[in-house]
Amino acid sequence: MTATMTGSQFEGKAEVQPTPPNETGKSKLVEMSWDPITRIVGSLGIYTKIDFEAKKVAECYSTSSIFRGYSIFMKGKDPRDAHFITSRICGICGDNHATCACYAQNMAFGIKPPPIADMIVNLGEAAEYMFDHNIFQDNLVGVDFCEQMVRETNPSVLAKAEKTECPHAKDHGFKTIADIMRSLNPFTGEFYREALQMSRLTREMFCLMEGRHVHPSTLYPGGVGTVPTIQLFTDYLTRLMKYVEFMKKVVPLHDDLFDFFYQALPGYEKVGQRRILLGCWGAFQDPFECDYRYDHMTDWGRKMFVTPGVVVDGKLVTTDLVDINLNIRILLGSSYYEDWADKAPMFVHQDPLGNPVDKRHPWNQTTTPRPQKRDFGGKYTWVMSPRWLDKRTGDHLALDTGGGPIARLWATALAGLVDIGYIKATGQSVKIYLPKTVSKPEVEFEWKIPKWSNAIERDRARTYFQAYAAACALHFCEQAMQELYKGNTKTFTEFKVPNEAIGCGFHEAVRGVLSHHVVIRGGKIANYHPYPPTPWNANPRDVYGTPGPYEDAVQNTPIFEENGPAKFKGIDIMRTVRSFDPCLPCGVHMYTGNGKTLEVRHVPMFGAQHG
């Protein structure tokens, strides 16, 4: 459709408020879309209207073009199969789903795996974060900051980068910022290839614990099939220390790169900025505290090594998983589904503590697909709109995960609960301590709560969380070796599938909040609804008209790209969307239009025909 596109993507969108004219009395809106967005996982399209005179995005719609129907075909299946099936939801963080499903199964079946089994899962999940953030940051997102891209979008920034010396050159070996950028060029860049190779080492670590990447073979409700041996943990630890060494280069490298963008492009903090509305569902169970019982969930949730929490406008609203659970609402509005709330049966009226459960809660959701034409004035995506009800205000908040790390570090920092030697949450920051490695001495990194929830800070947090996961892995490795030395090598707890039960699992998929809700009746799955991070981030306007986080973050993003409409690449929009680490098998796709001006008039309207 390059250069030949006809027919507006926004046809039928007649009700849109007119864009106010700019100071020259004229407003030019150019329809720009990117579909598919590449260098993410899954199918996402981003459709925008851009005001090139005001240099900002006026309107944005996010759409996903894939539907598979897990909640439908899981009905009637054996509940023990849930983790094998749901792993297939996602091809990059499938193990997060398998893990979360096992958490939900453990609750429903009333079992607690032996501590060493939880440690093995924690080690596997830590390796997943180390792998996935690494490959996404430096092989997918990194390309948006590489020399080839910056040359094409902002030649003056590249010229400045050539002259800017890296403050941390001695730590990472790159003299100028442009040297870092060159090293990020896809396949030919040295650091690009090093990161890709490192993503293999971390996947080897993952396979040691969970058997296979990305759909694990050794996870079960009740424990793991992995055989704990001296060799297992030694093989893991020796690889981990190579990654720790790598982190000592990677963290300062990214700090230099990201700080440079603030410096080279004043105002860049506005790119991808949105209100601070962050959710984190917690990661890494404490093997000695978590019993997987719902009625103890508040307590063991707060013992997790990444603290669950909801952060609104910089304040920590809750760290209570029961509170988090009960206030999840699944809204429709712009999605291709039939509403269930007044038609379908309620599965769960009360949680095990006696609290009422809403009809729009995942336990009570019924998924009924209604395929139809895409209409940006009506229904335009397969993604639903998850929201979190803030009881203080009655608002259905469009929480985002910021791609995972920013929300995890923010909630963990504010809660100030994690203190395991290698990591300390201080109330305003998270400190990470890494030991000596082959060529580098021990280091301390400190992630400080940033001023903004924006594209650069989401990306920066990702790098810091890689170091956080490595530090956690060091702790888990020590714990596991102690268990092994004590002879506690049993990794599995027997169970029977109950006839009637409910369960829920809370975890952090690599790119953010993950929950699984299961209802068992007659020993079979009666209802199953997973909520991965991308539906939280990539969702459309809900029934109240509240846009989803991508839409919200892209709208009003200023444009710093030097290309005009004709050669526009949308790099600032790409950086915004990719900062959320989109992963659309669980939820979206971007499409670049031909750059034609749709309309030039004082009061532009959507839907006008154009050539």
Add this chain to the structure above:
Amino acid sequence: MFLKGRQPMDALDVPFGRKTQRPSPVKEVHILWITAGLGCDGDSVSVTAASQPSIEDVLLGAIPGLPKVHLHNPVLAYEVGDEFMKFYYDAEQGKLDPLVLVVEGSIPNETIKSEGYWAAVGNDQNTGQPITTCEWIDRLAPKAFAVVAVGTCATYGGIHAMQGNPTGAMGLADYLGWNFRTKTNLPIVNVPGCPVQPDNFMETVLYLLYLAAGLAPVIPLDEQLRPTWLFGKTVHEGCDRAGYYEQGDFAHEYGSPKCLVKLGCWGPVVNCNVTKRGWMAGIGGCPNVGGICIACTMPGFPDKFMPFMDEPPGGSLSSLMSGAYGRVIRNLRRITNHSVNQEPKWRHPGGRLTTGYHPTTYRG
């Protein structure tokens, strides 16, 4: 089956040695990789773990004899949106030639409803509506030198083609027809696995690139269109726990280092090399590291193997008879192996949905 086609060059023509860098008869090959089936992109991600060869080995020309290879895969592409979709249109016009078309994800049945789409990529210029993945397969498969289905979704339908699914999903060969032939008379090449074992896929691609360059004979495939050298043996035949099986010494709970057959392992009847090869760099796998084989490479996956954690029917019988009645067991297993090498009957094209799901909001 070896198919008629190019034969290996005779010994005098071998291109290696001092003249290794002489140009390949085919200068450039394009790999267009559609991930827009009903999948999870797990095969694309998995393949980034390959090291024998790695993606960069192939793209940067680190394997002798290969043409220049251009990979167009959305997970790794530099280009975005229309700039990326241009490769689809160029391929359709025959500008990317020779073309290796890789399809990832199950193929939904778009004909069971009156409007909308289950899976799509790119937009129709006239209607502004998304172009379905099926439409792209129809346009591109006839242009390809080779068509490869990667992962169990694309090969046989897999998880998204499970009983009760709403989309009528199926494998690529179900969609294009099992007798489909490319313009160079090659059948579809199936590399199953959920996800695909990284090196299994890259090795198959490497083979096809050699084939495109005239350096290899036609790829040997079995009846399920799998490369024979990768899928000719069972999980059990390669499993380092088979010794316990032989001694009748079985695991009775997960975490044991013994044979997992009684805990749900389907290894004895499943065609897969993961126990030999490991998952990556020789590390990991399935029963060899404590994971029951759930048969994720098989046409009958997942339905014929669920519930996964129950002992397979006949598992205890054959395990009791282990050793003494080898030939009887082999015959029994051959029958089971034949059955699980068939897909369930609801995976088919045409306007009817027969998965067991009864839609109320579309035709079905």
